[in-house]
Amino acid sequence: MSLFGRRVPVPAIAAAALLMLLAAMLPALSSTPAREITLVARGMAFYLADDPATPNPEIVVRAGERIRVVLRNDARGMAHDFAVPAASAVLRPIQWSESDDVVFDAPDAPGAYAYECRPHRLMMRGTLRVR
Amino acid sequence: MSKLSRRSWLRATGLASAAGAIAGAARARGQDSGLPAAHPPHDSHVMGVVGRVAPDGLKPSVYLRSWNFSELPADERAKFYRETPRPDGTLLREYEFFAADREIEIAPGLFFPAWTYNGQVPGPTIRATEGDRVRVTFRNLGTHPHSIHFHGWHPPAMDGALPGQEVQPRETVVYEFDADPFGVHLYHCHTVPLKRHIHKGLYGAFIVDPRTPRPPADELVMVMNAFDTNFDVENEVYAVNTIAHAYMYEPIRVTVGRLVRIYLVNMTEFDPVNSLHLHGMFFDVFRTGTSLTPSDRTDTLMLCQGERAILETTFRYPGAFMFHAHQTEFAELGWMGLFRAEEVSGT
Ligand SMILES: [Cu+2]
Numbered sequence: 023m024s025l026f027g028r029r030v031p032v033p034a035i036a037a038a039a040l041l042m043l044l045a046a047m048l049p050a051l052s053s054t055p056a057r058e059i060t061l062v063a064r065g066m067a068f069y070l071a072d073d074p075a076t077p078n079p080e081i082v083v084r085a086g087e088r089i090r091v092v093l094r095n096d097a098r099g100m101a102h103d104f105a106v107p108a109a110s111a112v113l114r115p116i117q118w119s120e121s122d123d124v125v126f127d128a129p130d131a132p133g134a135y136a137y138e139c140r141p142h143r144l145m146m147r148g149t150l151r152v153r
Numbered sequence: 154m155s156k157l158s159r160r161s162w163l164r165a166t167g168l169a170s171a172a173g174a175i176a177g178a179a180r181a182r183g184q185d186s187g188l189p190a191a192h193p194p195h196d197s198h199v200m201g202v203v204g205r206v207a208p209d210g211l212k213p214s215v216y217l218r219s220w221n222f223s224e225l226p227a228d229e230r231a232k233f234y235r236e237t238p239r240p241d242g243t244l245l246r247e248y249e250f251f252a253a254d255r256e257i258e259i260a261p262g263l264f265f266p267a268w269t270y271n272g273q274v275p276g277p278t279i280r281a282t283e284g285d286r287v288r289v290t291f292r293n294l295g296t297h298p299h300s301i302h303f304h305g306w307h308p309p310a311m312d313g314a315l316p317g318q319e320v321q322p323r324e325t326v327v328y329e330f331d332a333d334p335f336g337v338h339l340y341h342c343h344t345v346p347l348k349r350h351i352h353k354g355l356y357g358a359f360i361v362d363p364r365t366p367r368p369p370a371d372e373l374v375m376v377m378n379a380f381d382t383n384f385d386v387e388n389e390v391y392a393v394n395t396i397a398h399a400y401m402y403e404p405i406r407v408t409v410g411r412l413v414r415i416y417l418v419n420m421t422e423f424d425p426v427n428s429l430h431l432h433g434m435f436f437d438v439f440r441t442g443t444s445l446t447p448s449d450r451t452d453t454l455m456l457c458q459g460e461r462a463i464l465e466t467t468f469r470y471p472g473a474f475m476f477h478a479h480q481t482e483f484a485e486l487g488w489m490g491l492f493r494a495e496e497v498s499g500t
């Protein structure tokens with residue numbers, strides 16, 4: 023391939039393009055850091071990783087805040103997922119001992135929204151409080 | 154592909170050989186009273202499943218002596234069980250039940266995609282006294298319609314089995330009735346196809362005590378069950394309380410001279426009958442537990458599907474006593490266990 027009359031190997035162009043793409047993405051990523059919240063699913067309830075005593079705790083966030091929910095499944099033999107329907111956030115069902123995460127923006131209007139495990143929402147359901 | 158027989162299935166999955174179970178039996182025999190075994194030694198047979206399931210799965214030894222969620226710490230238990238005295242001296246007993254899909258390990262390395270009540274197979278044991286009011290809130294968190302059908306007196310609206318009484322996924326219903334008559338009963342899902350819903354794990358024991366309690370005893374709940382792991386309408390794994398050979402590895406500890414009462418329920422699907430045979434001893438039989446007078450004294454009891462009985466006996470000798478289905482095939486495929494009788498020190 024030739025560029026400005028010089029022959030340039032294709033891999034070099036690909037590498038340059040990748041670098042430019044990464045550089046373009048960096049400001050976007052750094053300007054919207056996600057607040058990380060780790061939830062554990064066990065005994066048919068969600069718990070905050072640092073508060074094993076409160077089932078299905080209220081999660082308080084700011085309006086429009088970018089949130090990363092990390093879910094860890096500690097329920098042997100059971101699959102759990104995590105969803106915030108009002109934010110169209112869905113984390114795939116995960117098996118025992120697996121973890122996964124989902125990034126979403128909290129709703130812009132303050133209020134109480136539901137988060138839930140979709141198959142088990144009659145028991146695994148809590149409030150996402152937007153301030 | 155040719156249809157696998159149950160035996161060849163076991164060979165194929167590498168479960169046949171019983172070094173572990175035999176070793177368990179031998180260990181137990183090695184420590185007993187020195188009397189000859191009541192039956193010829195079993196060491197010469199090949200006997201089913203080897204090894205133990207992971208310790209954080211179902212716990213048959215805990216299930217055995219638990220009812221009304223007594224195995225849970227108080228704060229956790231309060232989420233699933235409450236009792237409230239009523240003016241006439243009886244209790245209102247309230248239970249929180251849910252159905253949920255769960256993979257359970259029924260033999261070492263063998264996982265069964267169960268449908269469970271409250272994540273366990275058998276489901277939690279419900280125990281009330283004759284005349285108590287039982288109220289069960291049932292949430293279906295499973296992926297199929299389910300229900301709870303209780304044996305015992307109740308009006309049709311509480312049957313759980315009539316058309317339109319299936320509980321759809323994410324629906325909640327409340328079953329409420331008086332505990333009557335006293336005896337050992339059962340509950341199970343009654344959604345069609347029935348045998349599928351039952352054998353997937355949706356069943357449990359429902360014990361009703363007489364108003365004048367039975368004599369004090371060491372009480373055990375045993376549910377004979379089986380699993381069709383390859384969906385050919387035949388069972389490949391048999392057990393009492395779900396896990397094949399669990400009580401071979403963890404013998405049931407009992408005390409010489411103390412009355413032992415077993416609440417025995419047959420929840421086996423696909424095979425018309427199951428049985429319990431106890432080595433070296435006899436027991437009194439109270440069929441369905443609805444009488445305080447024994448109907449039989451035997452060492453082998455056969456029960457049809459859904460049939461149950463209370464057994465009472467007292468261990469005379471210390472040492473290991475085997476119990477198993479007298480359908481030897483069931484025994485070899487997991488339905489076998491040991492009692493270990495010990496003398497109380499200092500008496
Ligand atoms: Cu869940």
Ligand SMILES: [Cu+2]
Nearest residue numbers: 299342344350
């Ligand atoms: Cu069902």
